Amino acid sequence: METDLNDYTVIKEGEAEVLMHKKNQVFFNKAQVNNRDMSIAVLRAFIIKRKQEHEAMLSKRARSSGKVVEKDVSETSKEETPTENGDDNGKTNGEHEVTTQDGPKEAAKTAYESARRELKPPRVLEALSASGLRALRYAREVEGIGQVVALDNDPASVEACQRNIKFNGLMSTSKVESHLTDARVHMLSHPKDFDVVDLDPYGAPSIFLDSAVQSVADGGLLMCTATDMAVLCGANGEVCYSKYGSYPLKGKYCHEMALRILLASIESHANRYKRYIVPVLSVQMDFYVRVFVRVYTSASAMKNTPLKLSYVYQCIGCDSFHLQSVGRSLPKNNSVRYLPGVGPVVPQDCTHCGKKYNMGGPIWSAPIHDQEWVNSILNGVKSMKDRYPAYDRICAVLTTISEELPDVPLFLSLHSLSATLKCTSPSAALFRSAVINAKYRVSGSHVNPLGIKTDAPMEIIWDIMRCWVKNHPIKPQSPEHPGSVILSKEPSHQADFSRHVGSLSKAQAKKVARFLPNPEKHWGPKIRAGRTITSKHVSLLGHEAVNGHLNNNHKEAGDEEEEEEEEEPEEDIIEGEPELKRQKTTEDFASTS
Numbered sequence: 001m002e003t004d005l006n007d008y009t010v011i012k013e014g015e016a017e018v019l020m021h022k023k024n025q026v027f028f029n030k031a032q033v034n035n036r037d038m039s040i041a042v043l044r045a046f047i048i049k050r051k052q053e054h055e056a057m058l059s060k061r062a063r064s065s066g067k068v069v070e071k072d073v074s075e076t077s078k079e080e081t082p083t084e085n086g087d088d089n090g091k092t093n094g095e096h097e098v099t100t101q102d103g104p105k106e107a108a109k110t111a112y113e114s115a116r117r118e119l120k121p122p123r124v125l126e127a128l129s130a131s132g133l134r135a136l137r138y139a140r141e142v143e144g145i146g147q148v149v150a151l152d153n154d155p156a157s158v159e160a161c162q163r164n165i166k167f168n169g170l171m172s173t174s175k176v177e178s179h180l181t182d183a184r185v186h187m188l189s190h191p192k193d194f195d196v197v198d199l200d201p202y203g204a205p206s207i208f209l210d211s212a213v214q215s216v217a218d219g220g221l222l223m224c225t226a227t228d229m230a231v232l233c234g235a236n237g238e239v240c241y242s243k244y245g246s247y248p249l250k251g252k253y254c255h256e257m258a259l260r261i262l263l264a265s266i267e268s269h270a271n272r273y274k275r276y277i278v279p280v281l282s283v284q285m286d287f288y289v290r291v292f293v294r295v296y297t298s299a300s301a302m303k304n305t306p307l308k309l310s311y312v313y314q315c316i317g318c319d320s321f322h323l324q325s326v327g328r329s330l331p332k333n334n335s336v337r338y339l340p341g342v343g344p345v346v347p348q349d350c351t352h353c354g355k356k357y358n359m360g361g362p363i364w365s366a367p368i369h370d371q372e373w374v375n376s377i378l379n380g381v382k383s384m385k386d387r388y389p390a391y392d393r394i395c396a397v398l399t400t401i402s403e404e405l406p407d408v409p410l411f412l413s414l415h416s417l418s419a420t421l422k423c424t425s426p427s428a429a430l431f432r433s434a435v436i437n438a439k440y441r442v443s444g445s446h447v448n449p450l451g452i453k454t455d456a457p458m459e460i461i462w463d464i465m466r467c468w469v470k471n472h473p474i475k476p477q478s479p480e481h482p483g484s485v486i487l488s489k490e491p492s493h494q495a496d497f498s499r500h501v502g503s504l505s506k507a508q509a510k511k512v513a514r515f516l517p518n519p520e521k522h523w524g525p526k527i528r529a530g531r532t533i534t535s536k537h538v539s540l541l542g543h544e545a546v547n548g549h550l551n552n553n554h555k556e557a558g559d560e561e562e563e564e565e566e567e568e569p570e571e572d573i574i575e576g577e578p579e580l581k582r583q584k585t586t587e588d589f590a591s592t593s
């Protein structure tokens with residue numbers, strides 16, 4: 001069928017152009033440019049890293065095969081050297097037989113050259129592609145990328161994607177292919193077939209995780225978005241548990257907890273197939289979380305999973321939180337014994353304010369980024385500023401991430417600490433100085449401008465706040481109030497608030513932007529393409545965001561099936577900071593006492 005261009009608007013993002021039908025039957029959200037740019041930056045870093053790893057494996061192989069050839073040439077031809085992570089990229093697939101005729105050095109060189117040719121450009125699966133914009137951007141903008149397979153189970157989306165592939169010319173038609181299929185079926189029938197798998201669903205990715213972890217090649221990259229922030233941040237704890245297998249807690253750190261719940265869930269799916277993940281970058285931006293993890297196969301490495309997971313105890317009175325590892329390991333002779341974690345790490349009642357704890361998790365409590373990757377992604381982005389439409393935003397996010405303490409899960413909120421004590425808040429610089437002067441480490445968090453990551457125990461934090469209140473007295477409060485209980489104790493550590501040079505992050509000191517406002521109104525989620533627009537959507541998203549598609553015979557809010565599957569905000573939770581203090585109601589206290 002001929003395409004009448006008058007029916008379409010051309011949308012350009014990066015180097016890709018897509019045709020959007022004026023009736024807008026296919027999903028497109030401009031705000032996801034940050035997500036797509038960040039993914040391109042990670043893909044570029046992945047391609048470089050993969051090449052470096054391959055080179056390193058080859059030279060190791062060449063060295064070892066050279067040595068072995070000198071000893072026994074016939075044995076060398078049979079040998080295979082798996083990489084550290086059990087990755088089989090380096091296999092010669094038995095194709096290359098090292099002959100004795102050219103001598104050992106030549107044999108090693110030929111083996112090297114043969115294996116070198118084997119690193120094929122990475123194959124990418126864009127499992128949920130809609131218009132194909134993302135797949136097209138990957139194909140057009142990421143140097144060294146291989147085939148990009150774009151899937152969707154919606155016929156209108158696949159039709160649009162195929163039209164867009166043609167519209168983007170020869171380079172796209174040769175690299176991108178689009179299929180109408182259920183992504184889960186395709187991933188299950190293509191085990192370890194893709195070097196990169198991208199999941200960008202409406203709402204939760206949970207139903208795609210099991211097949212996705214099987215479809216990624218060893219050492220490959222899984223990139224996964226979740227926009228169901230209300231669920232992940234604790235609005236419906238039981239729904240989160242059913243989808244992800246973890247209980248979320250309503251804390252100021254909930255967006256970071258969301259990232260860690262998603263990582264724990266991916267790991268759990270991977271473990272079913274003797275696989276495990278290594279996160280390289282985990283980002284909370286705009287209205288979603290997105291994680292980038294590498295997937296490896298190793299039954300023995302998988303035993304470490306319980307050491308990377310923790311439950312979280314969070315006090316309902318003062319928000320103090322404590323992590324309890326799911327498992328532990330003990331060295332035994334030359335091996336390791338794996339044991340359950342020792343607990344509980346907290347008493348029944350909070351030692352600071354006397355209230356009970358909620359228990360959440362398990363969450364991923366190992367690092368959520370690889371700082372070497374983060375730096376190389378950030379440097380890559382800076383070196384190609386003009387190639388990223390969302391340069392300022394992704395640069396700001398990556399800069400903040402590059403300064404996060406990698407080994408400190410979750411964070412404190414200065415406002416929350418001050419709200420508990422009902423005092424004025426010290427400035428972040430003063431508070432951070434007091435922590436550093438007490439000989440602990442401190443950093444910001446990319447998910448919250450007011451977040452403070454620190455390895456200081458809660459006793460020290462409350463002592464710092466007690467000392468602050470001594471100089472900034474508060475109005476008398478009821479003696480049962482958690483803040484009054486905390487302040488009734490004398491500090492055992494005397495806080496030193498004198499300004500420390502480390503109280504500002506490097507980026508703050510250099511005045512590099514770390515958090516940016518949204519570039520325009522309605523910079524948020526969009527509803528599922530083809531859905532009936534209701535008054536609920538308009539009130540949540542605004543008229544512009546629903547593209548003026550208010551349907552007159554709309555259903556009322558609540559009539560939608562699978563509501564939490566939408567790429568929609570839930571009031572309070574997604575936009576900015578959830579107002580969490582108010583959730584500590586008498587109901588909370590009663591239910592745990």
Ligand SMILES: C[S@@+](CC[C@H](N)C(=O)[O-])C[C@H]1O[C@@H](n2cnc3c(N)ncnc32)[C@H](O)[C@@H]1O
Pocket residue numbers: 027028029032036127128129130131132133134151152153154157181182183184200201202567
């Ligand atoms: C949020 S959109 C993807 C947006 C796209 N990645 C982008 O960057 O513009 C999600 C898409 O997943 C598709 N989808 C939902 N379930 C699917 C399934 N089981 N298999 C394949 N596609 C599916 C929907 O039709 C929709 O087009």
Ligand SMILES: [Zn+2]
Pocket residue numbers: 315316317318319320350351352353354355482
């Ligand atoms: Zn407490």
